[in-house]
Every structure is written in structure tokens, then in C-alpha cells.
Amino acid sequence: MQITHRIAMKMRAIVVSALHRGRLREMAKKKVAPAMVAFYHRVANSNPNPWTISSEDFRRHLDHFQSLGQFVGLAEVQRRMREGVSANPCFSISFDDGYAENALYALPLLIERGIPVAYFVSTDHIRYGTPFQHDVDAGVPLAVHSPSELRQLATAGVSIGCHTRNHVDFSKIEDPQLIDEQIIEDKDRLEQMIGQRVAYFAFPYGLPAQLKPKVIDAVYRAGFDGFCSAFGGYNLVGQDWFHIRRFHGDPEFSRLVNWTSFDSRKVQMEPHIDYPQRSLFLPQYS
Numbered sequence: 001m002q003i004t005h006r007i008a009m010k011m012r013a014i015v016v017s018a019l020h021r022g023r024l025r026e027m028a029k030k031k032v033a034p035a036m037v038a039f040y041h042r043v044a045n046s047n048p049n050p051w052t053i054s055s056e057d058f059r060r061h062l063d064h065f066q067s068l069g070q071f072v073g074l075a076e077v078q079r080r081m082r083e084g085v086s087a088n089p090c091f092s093i094s095f096d097d098g099y100a101e102n103a104l105y106a107l108p109l110l111i112e113r114g115i116p117v118a119y120f121v122s123t124d125h126i127r128y129g130t131p132f133q134h135d136v137d138a139g140v141p142l143a144v145h146s147p148s149e150l151r152q153l154a155t156a157g158v159s160i161g162c163h164t165r166n167h168v169d170f171s172k173i174e175d176p177q178l179i180d181e182q183i184i185e186d187k188d189r190l191e192q193m194i195g196q197r198v199a200y201f202a203f204p205y206g207l208p209a210q211l212k213p214k215v216i217d218a219v220y221r222a223g224f225d226g227f228c229s230a231f232g233g234y235n236l237v238g239q240d241w242f243h244i245r246r247f248h249g250d251p252e253f254s255r256l257v258n259w260t261s262f263d264s265r266k267v268q269m270e271p272h273i274d275y276p277q278r279s280l281f282l283p284q285y286s
């Protein structure tokens with residue numbers, strides 16, 4: 001009985017997978033294939049928690065993405081949205097927060113496979129080695145990278161991105177000076193730390209409550225090439241390309257498979273993020 005059930009489940013997975021691949025192929029034929037950006041936090045084989053996956057699972061995720069399309073950096077995701085042509089599904093990998101253990105498995109694997117990675121960190125945590133409050137509260141104050149580790153990663157080709165000075169929740173901040181300090185000044189701070197330009201900003205929490213017009217305006221004024229949200233979404237041709245939509249890569253594999261199947265209900269359900277578009281910034285990318 002159990003064996004029959006297992007065979008039935010396997011058959012179902014094969015049929016579902018074929019349907020998904022067919023859908024992505026159709027979109028590719030029309031040159032409107034989705035660009036998908038997954039975000040992770042921590043790849044480690046100890047202290048499991050909801051924002052950690054094992055090195056084996058992470059490898060499985062990468063293999064899954066690779067079986068469906070091509071790995072690209074965030075600039076290519078934006079180019080497809082802006083230019084309106086996306087001839088194959090593509091995937092981009094990002095990490096938030098800067099957990100030191102990512103240097104054990106995830107980052108060497110990405111570098112070895114030549115997969116672009118956007119790596120978002122909060123500068124005060126890096127500078128002072130301060131663990132995140134949610135890890136302290138959980139009784140496991142996990143280590144973050146040191147500034148010299150971050151410089152080494154940048155030198156190895158990892159694209160370091162800004163995730164504010166101390167992981168602020170912009171839904172609770174109205175003071176324009178504080179917003180500028182966490183975004184505009186922090187871009188400078190991070191660039192000095194790593195000795196390279198920082199091109200992208202990722203909102204801590206990344207939900208519509210944080211993506212307020214005046215905060216996005218500070219991202220523009222800072223001179224970033226774009227910002228990442230985290231509420232879950234695809235990047236499609238013709239969409240606002242300054243906003244890079246990401247989905248959570250950390251949870252169980254079935255949810256990842258659901259995202260990569262291109263679930264059109266998720267597009268219909270995507271929250272609208274309203275903010276003044278600054279056409280002023282368009283020419284440099286055209």
C-alpha cells in the first residue's frame with residue numbers, strides 16, 4: 001500500500017513538473033519568461049530555524065533553478081523588465097543580513113559555480129559584530145561577517161548590497177533625517193567598508209508596510225540602481241524595473257517549486273507599491 005502511494009506521488013510530481021516546464025517554455029517562446037529572484041538568510045547545518053536551510057537543501061535549490069533556466073545578476077533582471085524581452089526563465093540569488101556561516105557552504109558553492117549573488121548586509125552589525133536581536137531572543141546569537149570577510153567576498157565577486165545601518169523597520173520611521181541616515185549615509189558607509197560601489201538596496205522585512213514612497217525616494221536619491229522587496233513576486237517584462245521583487249527561498253522545497261512553476265494567481269495577488277517614479281534616473285540605463 002505504502003509503495004503504491006509513493007509511486008502515485010512520484011507520478012504526480014513528474015506530471016506537475018512537466019506542466020510547469022511547459023508553462024515556462026510557452027512564456028519563453030513569447031519572450032515574456034519570468035525573472036525570479038530568491039532570497040535566503042542563512043545556509044548552515046547547525047541551529048536550524050525558519051530562516052536557515054541546510055547546505056544539502058541549498059544545493060538542491062540551485063540544481064532546481066539550473067534545471068529550469070539561467071542564473072543572472074540583478075542588473076539582467078532589470079534589463080529584461082526595462083527592455084521588454086525575456087527569452088528564457090532566469091534566476092537570481094540573494095541573501096539578507098550577512099550571517100558568517102554562509103562563508104562555509106553557500107558562498108563558496110555559488111562562487112565555484114559562477115552564480116551571481118547579491119549579498120545584503122546591515123553595516124552596524126558587521127562593524128561591531130552585533131548579532132541580530134531575533135537571534136539573541138531565540139537564545140542563539142549567531143555570528144555575522146566581519147568587515148574584512150565582507151571585503152574578501154566583494155573581491156571574490158560577491159555583489160554586496162545595503163540593508164540599512166541596523167536593520168530598521170521603516171514602517172515605524174517617519175523622520176526624513178533618520179531615513180536618509182539609514183539609506184543615503186549607509187550606502188557611503190558600506191562603500192567605504194568594502195572599497196567598491198554598492199548598487200542595490202534591500203528593504204529589511206520588505207513588506208508593503210515598509211515600502212513607503214518617501215523611503216523609496218531616499219533609495220533613488222542615494223543613487224542605487226534599484227531596490228529589493230521581500231513580499232513575494234515575479235519580475236515580468238514591462239513592470240517597474242527599479243523595484244526587484246523577490247520570494248523567500250528558505251522554506252520547504254515544495255513552496256520553492258510552486259514559485260518556480262509561475263503561479264499566475266501570485267501575479268494577480270501582488271500588492272501594488274505606489275511611489276513617484278523618477279524618470280530623471282531612466283537615461284543612464286537606456
Ligand SMILES: [Zn+2]
Nearest residue numbers: 096097204205
Ligand atoms: Zn533582513
